Amino acid sequence: MSEFEKIKNEILNCSFCEEKFGFTPHPIFWGQHNSKIVQISQAPSNNVHLSNKPFTDMSGRTLKYEWYKISDEEFYDTSNFYISALAHCYPGKDKNGNDKAPPKCCYEKWIKKELKLVNNEIYIIIGAKAAKMFFPNKDFEELVFRNNVLNEKLTIVLPHPSPLNKKWIKDHPKFISERIIEIRNILKEILKD
Numbered sequence: 001m002s003e004f005e006k007i008k009n010e011i012l013n014c015s016f017c018e019e020k021f022g023f024t025p026h027p028i029f030w031g032q033h034n035s036k037i038v039q040i041s042q043a044p045s046n047n048v049h050l051s052n053k054p055f056t057d058m059s060g061r062t063l064k065y066e067w068y069k070i071s072d073e074e075f076y077d078t079s080n081f082y083i084s085a086l087a088h089c090y091p092g093k094d095k096n097g098n099d100k101a102p103p104k105c106c107y108e109k110w111i112k113k114e115l116k117l118v119n120n121e122i123y124i125i126i127g128a129k130a131a132k133m134f135f136p137n138k139d140f141e142e143l144v145f146r147n148n149v150l151n152e153k154l155t156i157v158l159p160h161p162s163p164l165n166k167k168w169i170k171d172h173p174k175f176i177s178e179r180i181i182e183i184r185n186i187l188k189e190i191l192k193d
């Protein structure tokens, strides 16, 4: 068994956060060692926790159909996308009914190691929390509006497509009118090969 398959099996069987969550963790894993695009967001939502398939929620609809403008067939083709996050599991709700922050342990325990095993062409980092992890000292807005580099690879940073992030999108109209079009063109080039 390859190192990649070994770590994938270990992640899928991980229940490290069970006590913290108060329910059985459900690790979501999607991708293969040679996926072209590594996409890293925050953490699965409750809908994703239930469907066992990433971005099967409102955020996913915006991301796939309005921003990327690609089909489910392309998005869920693991030779195209390796879909990861700061945590593999839905962390539950806080007392205000909002999704809890992704548990920090998952990055050190799994994500950091698995990302080293993927031979991707580019990264897409989604949301301010994930951007802070990979670019701790950079301004989020600047990261979104330029092409960045991570591990010597082209890296795109996106705002979170959640409906809860509508204000950021409204306050930055050039994201929809200009930047996402540039990003879509980059994606088209990568996916056509």
Ligand code: SF4
Residues within 6 Å of the ligand: 011, 014, 015, 016, 017, 018, 025, 026, 027, 087, 088, 089, 103, 105, 106, 109, 110
């Ligand atoms: S979030 Fe990560 S570390 Fe925690 S149970 Fe899920 S896979 Fe394991």
